[in-house]
Amino acid sequence: xxxxxxxxxxxxxxxxxxxxxxxxxxxxxxxxxxxxxxxxxxxxxxxxxxxxxxxxxxxxxxxxxxxxxxxxxxxxxxxxxxxxxxxxxxxxxxxxxxxxxxxxxxxxxxxxxxxxxxxxxxxxxxxxxxxxxxxxxxxxxxxxxxxxxxxxxxxxxxxxxxxxxxxxxxxxxxxxxxxxxxxxxxxxxxxxxxxxxxxxxxxxxxxxxxxxxxxxxxxxxxxxxxxxxxxxxxxxxxxxxxxxxxxxxxxxxxxxxxxxxxxxxxxxxxxxxxxxxxxxxxxxx
Numbered sequence: 001x002x003x004x005x006x007x008x009x010x011x012x013x014x015x016x017x018x019x020x021x022x023x024x025x026x027x028x029x030x031x032x033x034x035x036x037x038x039x040x041x042x043x044x045x046x047x048x049x050x051x052x053x054x055x056x057x058x059x060x061x062x063x064x065x066x067x068x069x070x071x072x073x074x075x076x077x078x079x080x081x082x083x084x085x086x087x088x089x090x091x092x093x094x095x096x097x098x099x100x101x102x103x104x105x106x107x108x109x110x111x112x113x114x115x116x117x118x119x120x121x122x123x124x125x126x127x128x129x130x131x132x133x134x135x136x137x138x139x140x141x142x143x144x145x146x147x148x149x150x151x152x153x154x155x156x157x158x159x160x161x162x163x164x165x166x167x168x169x170x171x172x173x174x175x176x177x178x179x180x181x182x183x184x185x186x187x188x189x190x191x192x193x194x195x196x197x198x199x200x201x202x203x204x205x206x207x208x209x210x211x212x213x214x215x216x217x218x219x220x221x222x223x224x225x226x227x228x229x230x231x232x233x234x235x236x237x238x239x240x241x242x243x244x245x246x247x248x249x250x251x252x253x254x255x256x257x258x259x260x261x262x263x264x265x266x267x268x269x270x271x272x273x274x275x276x277x278x279x280x281x282x283x284x285x
Contacts, residue, residue, distance in 0.1 A: 013094065018046060024101070028061075029053045030090070038232075044082065047093035054091075063091065064155065069137055070160045077128035077277065079148060079158040098148035098156050107144055111209045115242060115277055119272035122199060122245075123264060124155040127277075129199070130260040132163075133192045139163045142198040143176050144205065152260060153279030177221060182252050185222050194253040199263065200249025207238050212250070214255035217259040228252055241268030259268035 019160065024045055030053070035046040054060050069236040076088035080096040099105070104119070113121070125142070132139060141162040148156045181197035183190045204212045212231070215223040223229075230250055232243055245266050248258040263269060 010281065011094070011095075013083055015085075015087065015092065018033050018044075020046065028057070029059065032095075033065065034242075037094075043097050045095040045097045047095055049091040049093070051086075051091065052090055066160045066163065067093065067243075069163050072135065072149075073132070073137070073160075075128055077124045077130045077155055077157060079156045096156070098158070099151040100149035100153065102145055103147040103149055103155065104150070107206065107209070110140075112236060113206045113266075115239060116272045118203060118242070119269050120207035120208060120274040120277060120279055121155050123202050124262045124275035124277045125157070126199060126200070126260050128155075129195045130264075131162050132157075133195070133235070133260065137163055138192045139195050141176060142195060143179050144202070154277055156285075165232065178214050180225060181254070182226055182228070183227050183254060185227050186205065191254065193257050196249055196257045196260065196263075197254075199260075200246050200257075202247070203242065207242055208233060208236065218265060226252075240266065240268075241271065 011196060018037055021036070024032045024034055026032070030047065030049040033046045033048065034043070036043050054063060058170060067081065067084055070079075071083075072078065073185070078168070079098060082094040082096070084091065086092065091142050125147070129139065129142075137160075139157065139160065139162070143158065144159070146157065146159040148158045172179040179198050179201050181190065184194065200211075201211050209266045213221050213229065214226065215221045228250060232238065245258070245263070247266050248266075249263070251257045258266070
């Protein structure tokens with residue numbers, strides 16, 4: 001396991017403490033690299049953020065909030081943030097390495113997931129979000145690109161860049177268009193139930209291969225979200241239980257969305273989700 005720094009006479013982390021490997025991904029503010037801590041030989045993902053880009057887009061406070069929130073989270077379905085350090089031009093985040101990478105890539109490769117796999121992911125995600133909500137953390141940007149998998153296929157929430165820790169209602173519009181709930185589209189205040197809405201969007205996308213309100217035109221997507229213009233294609237065939245769960249999450253009134261506890265108790269989840277939360281590589285699609 002990666003050693004902490006509080007009992008280490010070398011003081012804070014520095015880049016020389018790590019062997020840097022291949023790039024794992026790239027974003028607007030920097031890259032993520034495979035890395036290994038020299039002392040423990042522990043493999044991590046090292047997120048490198050450039051100060052200049054942060055300042056250009058005025059995102060310093062957002063990164064600070066991301067670090068503060070993720071540092072305090074310890075759950076099997078959330079990527080751990082072990083620590084962070086900086087030099088004159090860069091900020092480094094030491095993150096848990098998820099060997100199988102983005103769930104988004106696997107979804108695109110197979111087009112859609114079978115119901116057992118989809119239910120396993122939704123149950124894992126629900127438990128992780130319930131943990132976040134208990135700590136007054138709203139993620140606000142759950143999507144396949146922000147979900148990673150470890151070697152056993154266990155789902156991990158990553159990227160808390162849009163998350164917020166608050167017991168009050170929020171007004172900032174954030175997240176990704178296809179996953180926005182009606183209250184955000186209307187610029188109304190929102191609370192933790194925005195994450196419940198996104199569970200419904202993801203459940204639909206896992207089973208059909210695309211989000212339910214997706215269109216080529218942004219304005220049209222907004223209108224479909226506001227109308228809850230929810231259609232279930234005849235192909236592929238999806239069970240009535242899955243459709244029932246989706247309908248109970250994609251509700252315009254946030255107070256009437258299915259609670260996370262009720263999601264875990266839903267018959268479709270109980271019937272299909274693997275209690276271990278893992279999806280092994282050798283499992284047949």
